[in-house]
Amino acid sequence: MRTSLHEIKVIEQHLLQREPPEEALIFEARMLLDAELKEKVKWQNKTYALVQSYGRKQLKAEIDAVHQQLFTTTKHRSFRQKMLSLFTK
Amino acid sequence: MMTQKYLEQAGKARETFFLRLYQKAFPITAKYISQRGGTFDEAKDIFQDALVLYYEKVLTEKDAHIQNEQIYILGIAKHLWLKKCRSKPQTTELDHPAAEAVAVEEDEAPAAHKLLQFLATAGEKCMEMLRAFYYDKLPLSEIAQNFGYSGIRSATVQKYKCIEKVRDTVKEKSLSYEDFLA
Numbered sequence: 001m002r003t004s005l006h007e008i009k010v011i012e013q014h015l016l017q018r019e020p021p022e023e024a025l026i027f028e029a030r031m032l033l034d035a036e037l038k039e040k041v042k043w044q045n046k047t048y049a050l051v052q053s054y055g056r057k058q059l060k061a062e063i064d065a066v067h068q069q070l071f072t073t074t075k076h077r078s079f080r081q082k083m084l085s086l087f088t089k
Numbered sequence: 090m091m092t093q094k095y096l097e098q099a100g101k102a103r104e105t106f107f108l109r110l111y112q113k114a115f116p117i118t119a120k121y122i123s124q125r126g127g128t129f130d131e132a133k134d135i136f137q138d139a140l141v142l143y144y145e146k147v148l149t150e151k152d153a154h155i156q157n158e159q160i161y162i163l164g165i166a167k168h169l170w171l172k173k174c175r176s177k178p179q180t181t182e183l184d185h186p187a188a189e190a191v192a193v194e195e196d197e198a199p200a201a202h203k204l205l206q207f208l209a210t211a212g213e214k215c216m217e218m219l220r221a222f223y224y225d226k227l228p229l230s231e232i233a234q235n236f237g238y239s240g241i242r243s244a245t246v247q248k249y250k251c252i253e254k255v256r257d258t259v260k261e262k263s264l265s266y267e268d269f270l271a
Contacts, residue, residue, distance in 0.1 A: 004253065009249055040256070044252065046259050046263075047252060050205060051220060053201065055223070055225065062104065064137065082116070084129065
């Protein structure tokens with residue numbers, strides 16, 4: 001694996017807290033001394049947050065497709081009627 | 090081609106999973122919310138958020154022994170409903186175990202939204218792969234197979250390449266989408 005990818009792996013282990021505590025300390029120290037590394041960590045952290053948002057967004061779309069299926073197809077008509085009747089007052 | 094087929098299979102499995110949960114747990118959730126004066130659309134939104142949280146819970150705690158999934162989902166939905174009712178007038182967050190997991194409907198900064206859209210189109214394959222690994226938590230062997238890599242090793246390398254690619258895009262784009270910096 002090339003050096004930059006190895007670095008990504010090390011940053012990941014730090015961000016996801018998968019490294020032994022003593023290595024975490026060393027990493028923290030390195031960040032204090034190396035502004036460029038600190039910067040990379042910051043952007044990589046945002047990357048995981050974005051992947052999380054992306055995952056949720058895609059998942060919600062999938063769940064909504066299931067909803068559409070249940071509430072529009074004739075196959076599920078009785079389920080739909082039962083559910084809608086809960087809200088008619 | 091292969092990739093597409095496998096992704097469809099993974100998607101199909103989730104569809105079956107959610108279809109089952111919907112039929113099992115939506116009735117009690119809808120009943121709960123209708124009895125408290127909620128609308129159908131509110132029940133739908135709350136229930137869907139509860140499913141997202143349930144999915145994440147099942148994935149992150151593989152050894153979580155959930156005895157009764159419909160009661161469990163109803164529990165999450167109740168919590169979301171109470172939170173919604175409480176949040177109308179401003180109040181503080183209750184110290185509930187599920188509270189930290191609740192921000193499904195978090196307001197995304199416009200820049201983050203733009204960035205996501207950009208990544209979803211410009212780097213779809215990477216985003217799908219990263220999603221499969223970090224969000225859906227599929228094992229690397231399965232990811233290798235789904236995305237057409239020869240094995241775990243090459244899938245791992247590709248995963249880091251994708252992180253690098255997305256990270257560089259995030260950095261570059263953030264300079265133009267300033268509010269994402271905050």
